[in-house]
Amino acid sequence: MGLFQSKHSDKKSPAQEAADVVAEVFDDQYREELRASGRDYLKKVMDENAEAIKKDLDATVAEVGSELKSYMTKRLDATIDDLNTEINRQLNERLVEYDRVTKDAQDQAVQSLNRNAVALHEKYQQLGQTLQQTIASQEAMMIGVFEENKARMAQTQEAQDEALDVLEHNIQSSQERSEQLGATLQKSVADQEQLLAKIFEENMERVNATKDAQTKALDSLTRSAQALEEQHQQMSEKLAKTVADQETMLVNVFEENMAQIIEHYLLGALGDQFDMKAQLPLIIGQMEENKQTIVDDMKL
């Protein structure tokens, strides 16, 4: 470096000159214009790129959406197919099981029905046999009974004949008794008439006595009514007198109470008017009146 400095001269090198020219050409204004031009160009390029990127992005999004939709549709269809298959399989299994259970139940029911039918048939046969035996025994019994009734009827016929004879005999005896009773009845009626006449007379006497008693009772009632009326009148007089007395007593009580009220009022009015000094002459005067009694008591 020191060597070059020692060879330093006033003549500028081309590079220096070029640098100077560049410095002159590329002044601040030119640089600012270049910057503005660059910014415009950059903006333009960026807008163009942004538009292209936006288009590409829209296309990509549309494509991705389409593919996603297709993919999801396929997956959904596959899932639905799987589900349908699984449901069908489970349904088939359940149906098979149901058919098997139903068949078993039907078989058991059929077997039970068959057993019941057999038992019913056996019971039917037993009942038939029992019925035949019963009918046979009933027939035998009915025949026996018929024979017995027949014999009884014959006996009854004989008894009826005997009873008829007895009845005829009884009718005759009854007629005789009836005649006797008629005579006795006539006699009794006569006796009753006499008795009734006697009773009637006695009753008449009693009725007359009752009439007398009623008359007396009416007289007594009349007297009682008069006495009651007199008592009522006396009680009315007494009540009037009592009311008058009560009224007088109430008036007296009222006057007494009024006197007490007046006295109370006077006491209340006077009580506040006298102090001890004002009362002193009255007290000494009253004590003077009772002086001898007090002295005598104090001496005891």
Next chain:
Amino acid sequence: MNEQKIKTYTDFVLPPSVVTRRDVSHLIRDAEWVDNEMTTAQVRAKAGSNTPTEAAISGTFAEFLEQNKLTFDGSNERSALIKQLQLLKEKVPVIHMTFAVKADAESLQKLVAWVRESIHPQAVIEVGLQPALVAGVYLRTPNKVHDLSVRALLAGRHEPLVKELEALRGN
């Protein structure tokens, strides 16, 4: 001094300010207090103390001593007087008086003066208060009761009032 020796509680004259038995008790208390003070003073005097020890006698007690012409110097005299005062307190005649309003000291002194003049020279009174009496006095001696109140006065006069009312009703 000879006059004092023959005085007993029956000879005592009570000043007007001694109205109740409590006042007699105050007299005894004052007498005892003065006696103590004077005894103390004598003991101190014998011991050579120079402290002034003159006992102050209250107004009522001084009045009592003056009215009865008593001295209170000797120890024996004091003891005898205190004893007689205690006897007086026990024996003093008491009249119970109940008033309708509160009695002031002046009225009580007038009353007790009349009582001592008219009833008994050594009598004291015991005071009570009963507003229902309206006015007058309800007096109780050892064996009797005298209702000298306005209430009793009016209670016996109902009939004239009733007659007046009857006359009004008649009109």
